[in-house]
Amino acid sequence: MSILRTVEKKEIPVSRYQRYGIFRNPFPIKPGIQILSSDDRENGSIYLPELRNKETSQFENLVIPKLDGKETRSISLLMDNATRQGRGIGKSSFLFHQFNRINKDWGNEISEGSEVMFATYCSPNSSESYRRFYNLSRLIINNLVEQNVLSIALCRLRVMSGFLDERIYNDVDESSLLQTIGNYAWISAKYNELGLPHFSEHDLKMAVKKQLEKLDIKNGKLIDRLAHFGYSSSDFNKYFTSEIAETEWRKNGSVLLFDDVVTILKASGFTKGIVLCDELEKIIVPLSAQERRAFCEELRYWFVDGNNENSKSSFFNILLVIHPYLQEILNPYWSSSGLERFSSLGGELTQTSTILFEPLTVEQSIPLAKEYLKKSREEKYDGKDELFPFTQDAITLASNKSANIPGKFLAILHNAIEHGIDKNISTLDETCMKDLLTKSSISEAESETRIETIKQPKISL
Amino acid sequence: MNYNYWPQPKYRGIGFYSDASIYIDVLKFGSEVEFFSKNDIEVLLSNRVKGLSFNSTLSKTAYKNLLFELKEFKWISYYYSDNYKNDNFNYDFINREVYAISFVGKQVLNSFFDDYRTFYNALIKELNTLYAIPGWFIQRLWDLNPNQGQVIIPVPSKSWNPQKRKWSDKEWKTEIETIVSQTSQYISSILPDAFPYPKELFIKHTKERWLELGQSKPRFSGEINTEFTPRKRLSQSMREATINYFFGNYNPKTMVNDFSGNKSPLLPRSYSYWCARLEELGLINYTDYNPQVPGRIIYPVSVFRETVNDTNLTEIKYVSNMKGFNLTLFQPSVSNGDFVSLYTTTLYEEYHKLYLLKKSIYVSVQDVRDEVCRLLKLSSNLFNVFLQHIVYLTDNEEEIRYRISLETDIREDQKGGSQRLRKPVYVNKKIVTLIAITKS
Numbered sequence: 001m002s003i004l005r006t007v008e009k010k011e012i013p014v015s016r017y018q019r020y021g022i023f024r025n026p027f028p029i030k031p032g033i034q035i036l037s038s039d040d041r042e043n044g045s046i047y048l049p050e051l052r053n054k055e056t057s058q059f060e061n062l063v064i065p066k067l068d069g070k071e072t073r074s075i076s077l078l079m080d081n082a083t084r085q086g087r088g089i090g091k092s093s094f095l096f097h098q099f100n101r102i103n104k105d106w107g108n109e110i111s112e113g114s115e116v117m118f119a120t121y122c123s124p125n126s127s128e129s130y131r132r133f134y135n136l137s138r139l140i141i142n143n144l145v146e147q148n149v150l151s152i153a154l155c156r157l158r159v160m161s162g163f164l165d166e167r168i169y170n171d172v173d174e175s176s177l178l179q180t181i182g183n184y185a186w187i188s189a190k191y192n193e194l195g196l197p198h199f200s201e202h203d204l205k206m207a208v209k210k211q212l213e214k215l216d217i218k219n220g221k222l223i224d225r226l227a228h229f230g231y232s233s234s235d236f237n238k239y240f241t242s243e244i245a246e247t248e249w250r251k252n253g254s255v256l257l258f259d260d261v262v263t264i265l266k267a268s269g270f271t272k273g274i275v276l277c278d279e280l281e282k283i284i285v286p287l288s289a290q291e292r293r294a295f296c297e298e299l300r301y302w303f304v305d306g307n308n309e310n311s312k313s314s315f316f317n318i319l320l321v322i323h324p325y326l327q328e329i330l331n332p333y334w335s336s337s338g339l340e341r342f343s344s345l346g347g348e349l350t351q352t353s354t355i356l357f358e359p360l361t362v363e364q365s366i367p368l369a370k371e372y373l374k375k376s377r378e379e380k381y382d383g384k385d386e387l388f389p390f391t392q393d394a395i396t397l398a399s400n401k402s403a404n405i406p407g408k409f410l411a412i413l414h415n416a417i418e419h420g421i422d423k424n425i426s427t428l429d430e431t432c433m434k435d436l437l438t439k440s441s442i443s444e445a446e447s448e449t450r451i452e453t454i455k456q457p458k459i460s461l
Numbered sequence: 462m463n464y465n466y467w468p469q470p471k472y473r474g475i476g477f478y479s480d481a482s483i484y485i486d487v488l489k490f491g492s493e494v495e496f497f498s499k500n501d502i503e504v505l506l507s508n509r510v511k512g513l514s515f516n517s518t519l520s521k522t523a524y525k526n527l528l529f530e531l532k533e534f535k536w537i538s539y540y541y542s543d544n545y546k547n548d549n550f551n552y553d554f555i556n557r558e559v560y561a562i563s564f565v566g567k568q569v570l571n572s573f574f575d576d577y578r579t580f581y582n583a584l585i586k587e588l589n590t591l592y593a594i595p596g597w598f599i600q601r602l603w604d605l606n607p608n609q610g611q612v613i614i615p616v617p618s619k620s621w622n623p624q625k626r627k628w629s630d631k632e633w634k635t636e637i638e639t640i641v642s643q644t645s646q647y648i649s650s651i652l653p654d655a656f657p658y659p660k661e662l663f664i665k666h667t668k669e670r671w672l673e674l675g676q677s678k679p680r681f682s683g684e685i686n687t688e689f690t691p692r693k694r695l696s697q698s699m700r701e702a703t704i705n706y707f708f709g710n711y712n713p714k715t716m717v718n719d720f721s722g723n724k725s726p727l728l729p730r731s732y733s734y735w736c737a738r739l740e741e742l743g744l745i746n747y748t749d750y751n752p753q754v755p756g757r758i759i760y761p762v763s764v765f766r767e768t769v770n771d772t773n774l775t776e777i778k779y780v781s782n783m784k785g786f787n788l789t790l791f792q793p794s795v796s797n798g799d800f801v802s803l804y805t806t807t808l809y810e811e812y813h814k815l816y817l818l819k820k821s822i823y824v825s826v827q828d829v830r831d832e833v834c835r836l837l838k839l840s841s842n843l844f845n846v847f848l849q850h851i852v853y854l855t856d857n858e859e860e861i862r863y864r865i866s867l868e869t870d871i872r873e874d875q876k877g878g879s880q881r882l883r884k885p886v887y888v889n890k891k892i893v894t895l896i897a898i899t900k901s
Contacts, residue, residue, distance in 0.1 A: 454651050454753050458807065459838040460609060461764040461791055 016421055018378070020389040026376035027414035032407070033092045040375060044096040048371050051364045052094055058355040059098060060110065063274060063317050067112040074303045074314055075343040077354045078321045088407015089359055091321055095121060095276045102274060106174060111272075118149050118265075119274040124282040131291055133298035134253035136283065140275060141257050145233050145241060148178060150261070153268035154208060154230040155181040160269065163207035165196055182231045215267050217260045219252065226264070258302045258310040266315065275318040281326050292330065296337035304342050319355075365399040365409055366392065372410070389420060393430040401437050412437070465783050466721040470593040471533070473724070475731050477523055481584060481741055487527065488536060488570040491562030496540040498559050499524055528560065534587040536566035578775075578792075585742050585788075586779045594726065594735055596780045596788055597719065599744055602761045604714040605707055608654045610764075611835075614703050615644050615656070615756035616696040625688040631675030633668050637695060641667050644699070644755060651753060657713060658706055666702035667695075674698060700756070701729045708732060740884075743790050743840040748831035750883070762838045763790045773797065791838050795850040804847045807833050809863060812898045823868060823895040826886045841884055849888045868895040 015023050028041040037043045049056060060066070062076040080091060099119045101110055107117030122143045124130055130139075144150055155177040158164065164181075168190040172180045180186050184201045191198060209227035217223055225240040244253075265273060284292060302310060303318060310316055322330070327345060334345045343353040360368070370386045387395060390413070398416070402408035419436050420428045483506065490505055491497060503524055519527075531537040540559040544550055562570070573580040589595040602610040617640050641664050648656045674694055679687040708727040710718045720726055727735065736759065739745045747759040765786035769776045774789040781787050793800040811832045815824040830844050839847070852865050867888055885892045 454751070455832075455836060457609060457611070457760075457838060458803065458836050459791070461761070461838055 017376075017417070019426075020417065020420070021378055021381035022373065022376040023378050024376050025414055025417050026372045027410045027417065029414055032088075033096055041372070044093050044100075046372055046375050047093060047097050048368055049097065051360060051368060052090070055094060055355055055357060056098075059319075062353065062355060063319055064102075064107075064110055064117075065115050065272060067114045069114075072317055073343055073353055074317055075299065075339070075353075076317065076319045077343065077345065078319055078357055079327065079354050080321065080323050080357050088405045088409075088411075089357060090406045091357055092123075092278060093406075094357070095278060095319075095321070099276060104175065106270075107272065115272045116270050117272040117274060118152070118270060119276060120144050120147050120149055121276045121278065123278040124280075126282060129286070130283040131287065132250065133295055133302070134249050136277075137254040137257040137302075138249055140277075141253075141261065142237070142241060144261065145236055148233055149265070149273075150226070150236065151182060151231050151233060152177055153265050153270065154226060156268040157208050157211055158182075158204065161207045161211050163204060165191070165194070167194055167196075178231070211267070212264065215263050217263060219256055219260050222256070222260055254298070254302055255308070258306075258308045258316075260309075262309040262313070262315045266309075266313065271315075273316045275316050276321075277318055278321045280320050280322050284326055284329060289333075293333045293337065296330070296333045296339055300337055300339050300342070304339070359404040360399075360406060360409075362396055362399045362404060365404060365406070366395055368406065368409075369395050369413060372413075389426070389428045390416070391427060391429045394428050394433040397430050397433050397437075467597050467719050467783065468593055469720060469722070470726065471591050472529075473592075474522075474526060475592070475734055477734050478519065478527065481581070481738070483527065484531065484536070484584065485570065485573055485580070487531060488562055488566050491537060491560070492567060492570055496559045496561045498557070499528060502528065530587075530591065531566070532560075533591050534565075535563055536569055537561065538563045581742050582775070582777055585744065585777055588738075588742075589780045593720075595739060595742070595744060596765075596782060597726065598708070598735065598739060599761050599763055599788065600765060600782045601708060601712065601719070602745070602759065603764065604712060605657055606654045607714075610761040611652065611655045612707065612759050613648050613652060613655045613754060613756055614707075614759065615648055615699055615754075617641075617644055617692060617699065618647070618755045621695075622692050625690050628675075628679050628687045628689055631672070633671055637671070637691070638664060638668070640695065641699065648754065648756075652758075655758070658703060662706070663699075663702065666706060667698045670698040670702050671695065704729045704732050740840065741842075743792065743842060744788075746834050746838075746840050748835065750828065750831055751835075758835065760835060760838070762834075762840050763788055765789070773800070792843065795847060801847065801851065801854075804833070804837060804839075805851055805863065807836055808848075808851075809898050809900075811836075812896060823866075823897045826867065826893055826896040827883055829896055830886055841886075845887050848886070852888060862900055864899050864901050866897040866899075867893040868897075869893050870895060 017024060026041070028039075030042055033044045034042045040046055059078075062073050065072045078091065080089060099121050102117055102119040107115050107119075111117055120140065120143050122136075122139050124139060128135070130136060158181050159169070164187065168187065171190075184204065187204070188198070205227045209223060212223040212227060221240065225236065229235040229239045262273075284295070287295065300306070302308060303316065305311055331345055334340055339345070345353075366387070369390065373386065373388075394416075395413075398412045399409055402412055416428050416433060416436055419425075420432070425432055486506060487502060490501070494501075503519075506519060506524075528537070532539075537560045540561040541550075543561060543563070569580060569583055572583070585595055599610075602612055605612050621640050623636075642660060645656070645658070645660045645663050649660075671694060674697065679689070704727070705725070706713065709725050710720050710723065712719050736745070736747055736757075740747060744763045745759055745761050747757050749757045751758055764774075765782045765784070766774065766776075766789050767784075767786050769787070769789050771789075773791060773793040775792045777788045777790065795801060808829065811829045812824060815828060816822065830841065833839065834841065834844050851863075852867070855863060855865055869892055871894060885894070887893070
């Protein structure tokens with residue numbers, strides 16, 4: 001008998017949501033995506049690609065190289081056309097979806113087999129400052145490590161080193177590289193199974209290190225640390241990236257990323273890297289005019305035509321997510337640093353380098369609601385009315401009130417379900433929705449209340 | 462037609478104090494000592510509070526005026542005049558300016574602690590007798606706008622704020638004339654009766670004042686390269702032109718002078734002071750912060766009546782206008798249930814309007830107060846009284862449908878400039894700055 005009280009989180013057999021034919025609230029309670037969450041309402045796995053067909057094809061057009069060899073842009077922009085109405089339009093969802101699409105098979109499908117690609121997602125941390133470009137380089141490096149891109153690259157190098165016997169590859173495919181090739185215990189077990197001669201982990205690591213040493217790497221410690229710790233993102237972070245001093249980052253952070261890391265990634269067989277950089281305003285807005293100018297110039301140097309491995313081979317394609325206001329801030333510096341020619345920020349060629357992200361239409365929000373409801377349906381639900389407990393009018397009203405911004409829309413529906421359960425409402429129809437909306441939050445879409453003309457006094461003396 | 466003139470004021474100079482409690486402070490001090498001198502008062506009254514900031518010490522003139530007024534009111538007297546008959550009187554005091562509280566002064570002081578309104582009413586009477594301004598000002602407001610007496614003293618709209626100019630660049634430009642004209646039109650369209658100033662005259666007088674201000678030497682440096690802010694200069698010109706026109710001796714409504722002789726009863730500097738004082742006494746109220754009106758809206762919360770049969774009106778018997786009507790103050794009591802519910806509804810409406818606009822649950826209680834007072838003809842003090850009352854009701858009875866929450870964070874815009882001097886809202890003797898109301 002333990003002195004500690006523990007509980008097991010399991011599905012409650014009779015849930016309070018039963019009356020609506022669902023076993024949980026179908027809509028997410030937290031705003032935004034939590035990609036590491038196991039809750040599929042929150043981690044972006046409920047996604048209807050058809051709602052964003054236009055944006056997806058624009059994305060592929062600008063950022064993803066295809067079989068036809070059309071040139072893609074090193075720097076592209078995603079413009080959020082609805083900041084006026086607040087956040088929640090679905091950008092992070094969209095980006096995560098593309099991220100998963102690319103990484104599931106290292107870009108095989110999306111690039112029609114023409115590239116071996118990875119995608120990495122970066123979002124600036126509000127608590128850090130990004131006054132210089134090296135901060136962005138550091139952010140990208142940390143994300144590459146955390147999202148296991150470097151570890152996968154090392155596993156690939158292991159395979160390419162020829163050190164391992166090819167027979168063990170029978171059970172391995174590209175999606176499980178880390179757990180198999182990257183795991184010494186697994187390899188060792190396989191060798192035992194096949195009766196092959198034993199070798200130590202150290203030998204394996206040295207084999208990879210030898211390959212790395214053949215490359216032109218500027219950072220002395222990198223090779224050594226990668227060889228020893230590169231297979232585990234936490235170890236590599238502990239023994240390499242977090243040990244780099246701030247001054248070292250400042251001097252060589254960008255070189256580390258755009259020369260050394262690119263060299264290694266290329267050597268491991270990757271031909272393209274897609275960097276999805278979200279929330280650029282967190283970086284740009286706090287900067288002074290000079291700093292913004294410096295940012296644009298460095299962006300150009302490292303991504304377009306500087307003297308570094310990335311620019312020479314156009315390895316990275318970066319997608320910057322901006323707001324219309326950010327465009328206004330950046331424009332002068334963008335053109336004066338010469339970036340306008342490569343990637344039009346504000347000129348007439350904007351369509352050729354920008355993906356415009358707009359709110360959904362009302363017609364699109366209904367399938368979205370249906371999809372969320374579907375994923376939470378109880379098994380015994382007969383499913384004829386896909387929108388139950390909502391009526392179509394209620395969904396339409398909610399969509400209008402949230403100006404068709406998915407984030408808000410889903411939040412309204414979440415609250416409506418909870419409200420309906422608490423108040424024992426059988427169907428959440430339009431009147432019920434109206435009632436709920438006026439009572440609770442400020443409906444932003446229509447509260448642009450102009451001040452009325454000045455009132456006349458109520459009391460006359 | 463009545464060609465009587467208003468009685469001449471006995472005195473025209475005015476001391477500038479922050480508020481009427483200064484009289485009480487002196488009287489209280491006087492009640493605790495046998496006699497006091499001007500120096501004693503100067504020491505007593507250093508460091509007073511106005512709005513959210515400390516005021517520095519008063520000027521010498523202000524102290525002189527204060528004692529002069531109190532003597533005229535007969536609330537204090539020269540020590541020797543009451544006491545020279547005493548046996549052990551020290552004859553040194555005969556020529557010294559040494560004062561003591563008088564019998565009337567003691568009564569006034571006691572009445573203050575029972576019911577401060579008695580004190581204020583006595584003060585209204587005394588100030589009116591001495592200066593003639595209080596009663597006259599109210600009558601003038603009602604003359605200017607017979608429809609409830611609301612009057613606007615305008616400044617240029619907030620959006621007009623051009624760059625600083627050199628002192629030498631002092632001509633009257635078309636741009637300026639356009640702004641003045643637009644302001645006049647705008648005000649006349651939203652509150653038609655409140656600006657009875659013909660546009661051409663308004664432009665003419667503003668222009669004259671602008672040019673006058675440009676002629677003078679810059680105040681601090683006298684160098685011709687000093688700069689001035691056009692907005693400040695235009696605000697001053699518009700304001701002073703309006704004050705001179707509205708509150709000069711010549712009455713625009715009756716078209717004759719109110720006072721015999723040619724002296725103007727109210728100059729711009731004394732106008733500022735009188736606005737604040739009359740507001741404190743509960744005769745008028747005003748706001749500089751109405752979002753739709755650039756400038757100040759003044760409105761009387763008092764009126765001259767021939768007979769008084771309304772329980773909401775308090776009569777001040779010794780203040781009357783040329784028709785012999787007495788001045789009455791609008792002072793509904795908290796026991797007037799109808800008014801309490803009107804107040805509550807209006808409070809909620811104005812709160813809700815701001816809530817929708819600012820999208821925050823807590824809004825500035827001063828902004829709400831200014832509009833509620835304007836709509837209900839309340840003085841700021843009464844607003845506080847009613848607010849306190851309904852807060853008490855909501856805490857203690859379930860019939861009231863609202864929950865009111867008051868907080869005292871200092872808001873950012875209160876820290877700067879004139880907002881620091883804006884009159885705070887007091888509930889249970891504490892300043893509150895934020896209010897939130899929910900329907901329960």
